[in-house]
Amino acid sequence: MSVYKRLEELGVELGAMTAPAASYAPFVKHGNLLYLSGHLARRAGQIWKGRLGDDISTEVGQQAARAVAVDLVSTMHATIEDLDRVKKIVKLTAMVASAADFESQHIVANGASDFFAAVFQGIGPHARSAFGVARLPLGSCVEIELIVGFE
Known part of the structure; x- marks a missing residue:
């Protein structure tokens, strides 16, 4: 089944690629790998703070992590133009703005991981790191970067 059909079934509409918040490229293509820079959590177009x-x-x-995943897919679409060219979600890195005693960063990251597994099915499961940080840019609660294999 097409990635676009799965997105439709999940009620997900892709938006435009989010512009970088500083001096960096939103993505880099190298060979058959797409490196997506960290995307911040957004809700109703605004940074999801906390x-x-x-x-x-x-x-x-x-x-919030799922919302970041949707934003990452929007960037993928804008970059490679056809999500059915994706061959593997390779690596996800989730950074979670956390209180000193918060220990469930890995559970927060599941919001994105589960989304990629549902949308990309057999090629969605990926290697992953999730860790807590004191603060993220602009006060965002979650930031996620991604590496994707495509043809």
């Missing part, structure tokens, strides 16, 4: 374990629950953090 810290897990302080003012954001794990469940809401998962929603």
